[in-house]
Amino acid sequence: MFPRNAWYVACTPDEIDEKPLGRQICGEHIVFYRGADGQVAALEDFCPHRGARLSLGQVCEGQLVCGYHGLVMGCDGRTVSMPSQRVGAFPAIRVFPVVERHGFVWVWPGDPAQADPARIHHLFWADSPDWAYGGGLYHVRCDYRLMIDNLMDLTHETYVHSTSIGQKEIDETPVSTKTEGDEIVTSRFMDNVMAPPFWRANLRGNHLPDDQPVDRWQVCRFTAPSHVMIEVGVALAGQGGYHAPSDQKVYSIVVDFITPETETSHWYFWGMARNFNVKDKALTAQIRENQGKVFAEDMAVLEAQQQNLLAFPGRKLLSLNIDAGGVRSRRIIERLVAEEQQAAQPAAAQAA
Known part of the structure; x- marks a missing residue:
């Protein structure tokens, strides 16, 4: 679909x-x-x-x-x-x-x-000299909506990415979900926590200490049909968190373009745009390598999930409060598909 x-x-x-x-x-x-x-x-x-x-x-x-x-x-x-x-x-x-x-x-x-x-998704960072981008492409053997579910609920990071971006505070901090037209936004703000390994490396990349408490944020934005941009970062604790000055934080946008191939496979264009040390090509390569490893972990989970769903098509899945972002995103997709099908019916009837 x-x-x-x-x-x-x-x-x-x-x-x-x-x-x-x-x-x-x-x-x-x-x-x-x-x-x-x-x-x-x-x-x-x-x-x-x-x-x-x-x-x-x-x-x-x-x-x-x-x-x-x-x-x-x-x-x-x-x-x-x-x-x-x-x-x-x-x-x-x-x-x-x-x-x-x-x-x-x-x-x-x-x-x-x-x-x-x-109507093409506007990427303000792509044409700005103040931002750097590095990314890659994975072919993932699962329904593209499973990837959207994954990106709109980052609770899984504690378990799937325990050695890179996961930490227990993700589980302990409530997530909020809101609808803005045809966009869904989920956000989580964690104050006064220690940065996990991936973010400690990025703090060093911006010449900041990696052994001090930080305020961390995750703001996931779904835009139809299947784009998810995630504002992520950490700031030294007490400096304003998300709104901290640039010399006190590392701030990036995780870029996720999810392009359906078939009903059970998709092309996943992933990357990270950042606005610190943008001329450091070695840092861009390092972030890309580390991020690629993180998304490879997601891919293993999602492909196994798809096989389970195909093996047990009648099993009903549960929806919890942490699933709200993915559930609302799917509703938008379902509505768009239904509108296309409805618009196609008069044309098909006329042709007949």
Whole structure:
């Protein structure tokens, strides 16, 4: 269950620098590449000749060449040429709206007429020299909503990430959840605690002591269809916590773009944006490595959870107060999917 009329992160620009990329998104097989003008193109990954995957071909002078019989495909979904063949009657293949912005390539798998680039998630930090970003990509074999549940309830950190970002105060501190239009926000503020290993390292990265009590915060924000931005950080205790001056804290945004592949798998674009020591590339690499290990722990849990859910489809799951963020996020997703299905019914009836 996923909305189709939405912008999803499809890939990062470096993934299409040298060759076409095939990726399944919301059940659609799509090939991404750069055309002759350097702009990103997104087409149905299907050669109209014999159905081969165009992504297994190559890009030659900005044109996509099928690796099976040399058919040349244009960015408009129409066949340009094929060795010794007439191609004028070849059917066009589907073209997907695609935009390169904020360091990501975004695709719209739904109705092209509704694909307004203004609806792409705004990332203020991505275009600012005052912020640094490092991240990665995981292919996760579970329903993308399980990842949203995971990110909107960080109580699991005490147990899943006990050696990095977990601490008992997460369990002991209540979480608040609120709805802001089509966004869900959960927040937790822990005062006068000792920083766990991951945050001790970041304190050192900002030239702050790592052996003093801190005030820690976690503010998770879900934005439909499947984006979760988490404001996280620690400040030396008594300096204002979340609002402490920059020289008394380490503050970051955990970036989570969760792109459905199938009903039981997704692409997880993860990273961290920070506004301290932004020119320190070694620090960026260190944070990325440590964060990657943390998310790998999540992946192991979620993939096993998915297998359990498939094995016991009739089992009812419990919802506690800590699950409120994920539950409300799912309601928004369900509403968007229902609205799309309802809008599609008159068109289907008219076609019949």
